Every structure is written in structure tokens, then in C-alpha cells.
Amino acid sequence: MNRFLSKDFLSGLMFIGFGLVALYFGQKLALGTPVRMGPGYVPRMLSLTLLGLGVLVCIIAVVSGSEPVERPKWKPITLVTLGIICFGLLFERAGLIPALVVLIMVASLAGEEFKLTEVIGNIVVLSVLCTLVFKVGLGMNIYILRGVW
Amino acid sequence: MELLDNLALGFSVAFSFQNLTYALLGCLLGTLIGVLPGIGPVATIAMLLPITFHLPPTASLIMLAGIYYGAAYGGSTTSILVNLPGEASSVVTCLDGYQMARNGRAGAALSISAVGSFFAGTVGTIIIVLFAEPLTRMAQKFGPADYCSLMALGLVAAVILASGSVVKAIAMIFLGLLFGLVGTDVNTGAQRFTFDIPELSDGIDFAPIAMGLFGIAEIVVNLERHLTRTGGTIKVTSLWPTMEEVRRAVPAALRGTFLGAALGVLPGGGPTLGAFSSYTLEKKISKNPGQFGKGAVEGVAAPEAANNAAAQTSFIPMLTLGIPSNAVMALMVGAMIIQGIQPGPEVMTKKPDLFWGMIASMWIGNAMLVIINLPMIGIWVKLLTVPYRFLAPAILLFCCIGAYSLQNSTFHVMQVAIFGVLGYVFVKLGCEGAPFLLGLVLGPQMEEYFRRAMLLSRGDAMVFLQRPISLGLLITTAVLLLLMALPSFKRARKEAFVEEEG
Numbered sequence: 006m007n008r009f010l011s012k013d014f015l016s017g018l019m020f021i022g023f024g025l026v027a028l029y030f031g032q033k034l035a036l037g038t039p040v041r042m043g044p045g046y047v048p049r050m051l052s053l054t055l056l057g058l059g060v061l062v063c064i065i066a067v068v069s070g071s072e073p074v075e076r077p078k079w080k081p082i083t084l085v086t087l088g089i090i091c092f093g094l095l096f097e098r099a100g101l102i103p104a105l106v107v108l109i110m111v112a113s114l115a116g117e118e119f120k121l122t123e124v125i126g127n128i129v130v131l132s133v134l135c136t137l138v139f140k141v142g143l144g145m146n147i148y149i150l151r152g153v154w
Numbered sequence: 155m156e157l158l159d160n161l162a163l164g165f166s167v168a169f170s171f172q173n174l175t176y177a178l179l180g181c182l183l184g185t186l187i188g189v190l191p192g193i194g195p196v197a198t199i200a201m202l203l204p205i206t207f208h209l210p211p212t213a214s215l216i217m218l219a220g221i222y223y224g225a226a227y228g229g230s231t232t233s234i235l236v237n238l239p240g241e242a243s244s245v246v247t248c249l250d251g252y253q254m255a256r257n258g259r260a261g262a263a264l265s266i267s268a269v270g271s272f273f274a275g276t277v278g279t280i281i282i283v284l285f286a287e288p289l290t291r292m293a294q295k296f297g298p299a300d301y302c303s304l305m306a307l308g309l310v311a312a313v314i315l316a317s318g319s320v321v322k323a324i325a326m327i328f329l330g331l332l333f334g335l336v337g338t339d340v341n342t343g344a345q346r347f348t349f350d351i352p353e354l355s356d357g358i359d360f361a362p363i364a365m366g367l368f369g370i371a372e373i374v375v376n377l378e379r380h381l382t383r384t385g386g387t388i389k390v391t392s393l394w395p396t397m398e399e400v401r402r403a404v405p406a407a408l409r410g411t412f413l414g415a416a417l418g419v420l421p422g423g424g425p426t427l428g429a430f431s432s433y434t435l436e437k438k439i440s441k442n443p444g445q446f447g448k449g450a451v452e453g454v455a456a457p458e459a460a461n462n463a464a465a466q467t468s469f470i471p472m473l474t475l476g477i478p479s480n481a482v483m484a485l486m487v488g489a490m491i492i493q494g495i496q497p498g499p500e501v502m503t504k505k506p507d508l509f510w511g512m513i514a515s516m517w518i519g520n521a522m523l524v525i526i527n528l529p530m531i532g533i534w535v536k537l538l539t540v541p542y543r544f545l546a547p548a549i550l551l552f553c554c555i556g557a558y559s560l561q562n563s564t565f566h567v568m569q570v571a572i573f574g575v576l577g578y579v580f581v582k583l584g585c586e587g588a589p590f591l592l593g594l595v596l597g598p599q600m601e602e603y604f605r606r607a608m609l610l611s612r613g614d615a616m617v618f619l620q621r622p623i624s625l626g627l628l629i630t631t632a633v634l635l636l637l638m639a640l641p642s643f644k645r646a647r648k649e650a651f652v653e654e655e656g
Binding site: 012016019020031035038040041043045052054055058059065074075081085092093094096097101108109112113115117119127139143145146 | 208332347544548550583612615
């Protein structure tokens with residue numbers, strides 16, 4: 006196993022990455038003086054520390070080794086994220102039901118078992134439940150199906 | 155007596171119809187998620203944050219607290235009956251609880267654990283009442299420099315008692331602190347890291363971050379692992395323990411209560427640490443340690459009492475000083491901030507009804523839980539049979555609607571998606587979310603105190619060493635950091651968490 010593909014080394018890189026991004030976008034913020042700190046003083050301090058810690062994590066990882074990263078399974082994380090994004094895009098434009106149907110469909114595909122009848126049952130139950138709870142019960146100002154209700 | 159007056163006020167608040175309802179709702183939800191494996195209390199509280207936004211402050215905190223200790227009760231039920239810990243804090247209960255159940259003593263194990271938990275919860279609540287005022291009074295003497303040092307100590311201590319690499323956890327704190335800075339700078343009005351997105355000028359909302367990092371990431375990880383349930387369900391017969399069992403359980407529950415209560419107050423402590431330590435203690439002092447793991451009553455009574463006592467006392471630093479000691483408490487702080495309440499010593503003086511009402515409701519909630527858990531045990535066992543492939547999409551859906559309802563904006567739904575991915579990366583890289591959350595919650599306040607302290611001292615950083623309170627806190631922080639570097643301490647820390655990961 007490559008020692009650079011370890012959990013710790015990669016997290017070190019992640020910290021360094023975040024530190025650099027924060028430094029880059031924080032460079033325009035005024036630093037000020039220790040007495041009257043500008044908006045950039047604390048962010049600068051924090052990003053430099055994070056950068057330093059990231060380097061430290063990397064060094065420790067290379068010197069003493071750490072666990073290898075588990076190979077990620079792309080299906081669940083991609084489909085779940087995709088489902089949420091679709092929901093976000095559809096919710097206001099099309100209404101609760103279309104957004105719900107897409108989210109449940111996509112999210113159910115993320116699991117290992119997918120039975121269409123079960124998923125449809127799930128969708129029906131959740132549609133009724135959500136309409137009753139959020140629209141009727143809590144009186145939220147949302148569309149159930151845009152243009153209809 | 156002032157203390158009694160306060161308690162009377164608390165009970166009058168907690169006994170209002172509305173607050174009783176929310177306490178019951180919280181306890182039911184807590185038990186539910188405790189029973190269902192795959193959704194922990196942190197994820198649930200994170201996902202329910204948007205709901206509390208629409209409730210009055212007292213009711214929302216009462217409900218969240220109910221979820222927290224309800225989960226502890228529910229987790230022990232599944233540990234005993236099906237050998238599945240719903241929560242990390244009930245992992246040890248599995249060891250002897252399930253064995254007792256296999257020996258036909260399931261009912262006894264359940265009632266010992268419920269009554270032990272109730273007793274521990276009562277003691278924990280009394281301890282909160284006793285410590286709240288002195289600690290608050292002490293905290294009121296703190297200046298900005300002292301506060302800053304106190305937060306540093308809180309953050310560092312939380313790392314030590316958490317599992318995993320210390321350097322990484324500290325880096326996670328700093329990352330959290332940085333994320334906390336996003337938004338408009340309070341002192342100058344400058345936009346920091348907002349990338350010209352108007353929604354970000356008030357800062358990144360706490361709820362979508364918590365939902366993404368804990369809720370979504372947890373669902374994805376569970377989907378990856380393909381949760382399966384094994385082990386047959388055990389029939390519960392009589393709930394009554396024998397005299398012999400009671401005689402052995404009572405002292406064990408007492409020891410568990412006090413050990414748990416003490417460990418709960420510590421930053422980074424909490425139910426899990428309490429349960430593990432008390433199990434170890436019982437095993438060490440027992441006359442026949444060979445019984446442990448084969449259905450020893452002490453092995454159920456002590457950790458169950460300890461995790462509940464710790465769940466109660468971990469409210470102390472949060473309520474009095476505004477310093478959360480673990481992820482759940484960080485979420486409670488987040489919920490208070492959403493409601494416009496700045497956690498800290500002022501909560502008790504300025505909002506006594508909220509403060510004492512919440513404490514009183516904890517005791518009421520514990521009493522409710524005994525009823526919810528013992529006679530209704532059959533319903534909870536049934537719930538265990540709901541497959542995860544139905545649950546996961548439903549939880550996702552509630553997350554999305556909840557995030558939207560925060561400000562009626564789909565921007566928050568997208569934020570949940572982004573932080574879900576980030577949370578997944580954290581899990582894959584073995585970076586803990588809890589220190590990040592603590593940093594995020596404390597970040598804005600800490601910067602504020604730091605800047606104020608430096609302004610008052612005319613830019614002299616020595617102020618942190620000149621004020622005795624601040625100096626003491628910083629020395630403690632330094633000692634803790636040094637301790638962590640010692641090899642022997644490292645080993646002990648590793649051993650303490652070995653069982654938990656298994």
C-alpha cells in the first residue's frame with residue numbers, strides 16, 4: 006500500500022488545502038494592529054495555524070505511517086447528493102410531490118436492494134404523510150404540486 | 155430558600171401543558187432513534203434543528219434534551235434484547251445485557267437498566283441544580299481574556315477525551331473555527347469568505363452544516379456498509395428482578411451513577427466515556443470477574459446508570475459557562491443561538507424560566523422514559539423490524555424539507571448536500587466531526603473575546619498570562635497538551651477506546 010494514500014496523509018493535505026484557500030481569499034481583508042484588529046487578523050492567524058497543523062499531520066503520517074484509506078463506494082454518496090440537489094431544484098419550481106418522488110427514487114437506488122413496488126409504496130406513504138404534516142398540520146407555505154395546490 | 159424557589163419556578167414552567175407535550179415528544183423520538191440502529195442522537199438532533207426554529211425557546215430545548223436522554227434509554231433496550239447497541243454509549247450494555255436476556259432474564263435486565271437510569275438521571279439533575287449557581291456566579295467574574303482561555307481549555311480537553319489522532323482533532327477544531335468566521339465581521343462590517351453570495355453574509359447557518367456533516371454522512375456510510383440485522387428477538391417475560399439481582403444491582407448502580415456524573419462534567423466526557431469507565435470499574439472490584447460477559451447484573455446496572463448520569467451532568471458546562479463538552483451539547487448551543495439566546499452565565503440570570511424549566515423537565519422526562527420503555531417495550535421491539543431501505547430515503551426527505559423550512563430557501567438544501575459530501579470525506583479520512591462542530595460553535599465568540607481582550611490590554615498579548623484566572627486555565631491547557639505527548643498516556647488513551655471501536 007502506498008504510504009501517501011493513508012488516511013492521515015490525505016487529511017493533512019485536506020487541512021493544507023483549506024488553509025491555503027482561507028489565506029488566498031483572506032488576503033484582501035485588512036489585518037489591522039493587535040490593538041485594533043481588522044477583519045483579517047484572526048482569519049490569517051487561524052489559516053496559518055491550520056496550514057502548520059496540516060503539514061505536521063502529513064509529516065507524522067509519512068514517518069510513522071497510518072491506516073490506508075478504505076476505497077469509497079461511489080454509488081451511495083453520489084446518488085444521495087444527487088437526490089438532495091434534485092430536491093432543491095424541484096421543490097420551489099415544481100412542488101413537494103415531484104421533488105419527493107425524485108428524491109426517494111434516487112435515494113432508494115443508492116441502497117443495495119431496490120424493489121420498485123416497495124419504493125412506490127414508500128413514496129405514496131411519505132407523500133400523504135408530508136402533505137398532512139407540513140401543508141395541513143404545520144401550515145407551511147409550500148406548493149404540493151405547483152399550479153394545482 | 156432560593157434554590158427551592160428556583161426549582162418551584164422550574165417545575166411550574168415544565169408542567170405547563172405545552173412543555174410537557176414537547177418533553178414527551180422528545181422522549182418518544184429519542185427512544186425511537188435509540189432503538190433504530192443507524193441513526194444516532196447527534197444525527198437526529200442535527201436533523202431536527204429546523205423544527206425547533208419554529209418553537210418557543212424553552213419548548214425547543216426541552217424537546218432536544220428529551221431526545222438526548224431518550225436515546226440513551228432506547229439504546230439500552232436494543233442492546234439487551236437483540237445485542238444491537240443503538241448508541242455508542244450502550245455498547246457495553248450488550249456484553250452482559252444480551253447474555254442476561256439469553257439466560258431468560260431479559261425482563262429483569264430491562265427493568266434494572268430503566269430504574270437504574272431513572273435513579274441516575276435524578277441524581278444527575280440534583281447535581282446540576284447544586285452546581286449551576288456557584289459555577290454561574292464564578293463565570294460572571296470572568297473577563298474577555300479569561301473567557302478566551304476557558305474556551306481554549308474546553309476545546310483542547312474535548313480533544314483529549316475523544317478517540318483518534320490528537321493532532322488531527324486539533325486541526326479539525328481550527329477548521330471549525332475558520333468556518334465559523336464566514337460572514338460579516340461584527341466589528342467592521344467587512345464581508346469575510348462570503349464569495350459575494352448574499353445568503354452567506356449572516357454566516358453559514360449552523361443547522362445545514364450539522365445536518366450535512368452528521369445526518370447525511372451517517373446515512374451514506376450506513377448505505378455503504380449495508381446494515382443487516384441478525385440475532386433473534388428475545389421474548390420478554392416477567393419484568394421483576396429477583397431479590398438477589400436487586401442486591402447486586404443497587405451498589406453497582408450507585409457507583410455507576412457517581413462515576414458517570416463526575417465524568418459527564420468533564421469536557422469531552424459524556425455518556426459513552428461514563429459507561430465504559432464504570433463497566434471497567436465494576437469488573438475490577440468484583441469478587442468474581444469471570445462472570446462479566448456471561449450475564450452479570452452489575453455489568454448492566456453500572457454502565458446504564460453511568461451513561462444516564464453523564465448525559466445529565468454534561469449539561470453543566472454548557473448551561474453555566476456556555477462551553478459545550480461534546481457534539482450533542484454543541485448542537486444544543488447551536489439551537490440556543492438559533493433562538494437568539496447567547497449561552498453562558500447570563501442564561502440563568504436573564505432567562506431563569508428557561509434555565510430552571512429545562513432542568514425540571516429533565517427529571518420529568520426521565521420519569522416519562524421509565525413508563526415509555528417498560529410497559530411499552532413490545533412496540534419498540536416491533537420497530538426493529540423496519541428495514542433500513544425504507545428508513546434512509548424517509549430520513550433524507552425530512553432533512554431536505556427541514557433545511558428548506560429554515561428560511562424558506564432552497565439555498566439551505568444545497569448547503570446540506572455540500573456539507574454531506576464534506577462529512578463523508580471526514581469519515582473516510584478518519585477525521586472526527588465533533589471537534590469541528592465545537593470549533594464552529596465557539597469560533598465567533600472566541601474571536602470576539604480575543605479581540606476585546608487585546609483591545610483592553612492595548613495590544614499586549616501578555617494579558618492572557620497576567621490575569622490569574624486566565625493563567626490558571628492556560629496552564630491547565632498546556633499540561634493537558636503535554637500529557638498527550640507522553641507515550642504512557644497515549645497508550646492508556648488508546649486502550650480506553652479499544653473496546654468502543656470493536
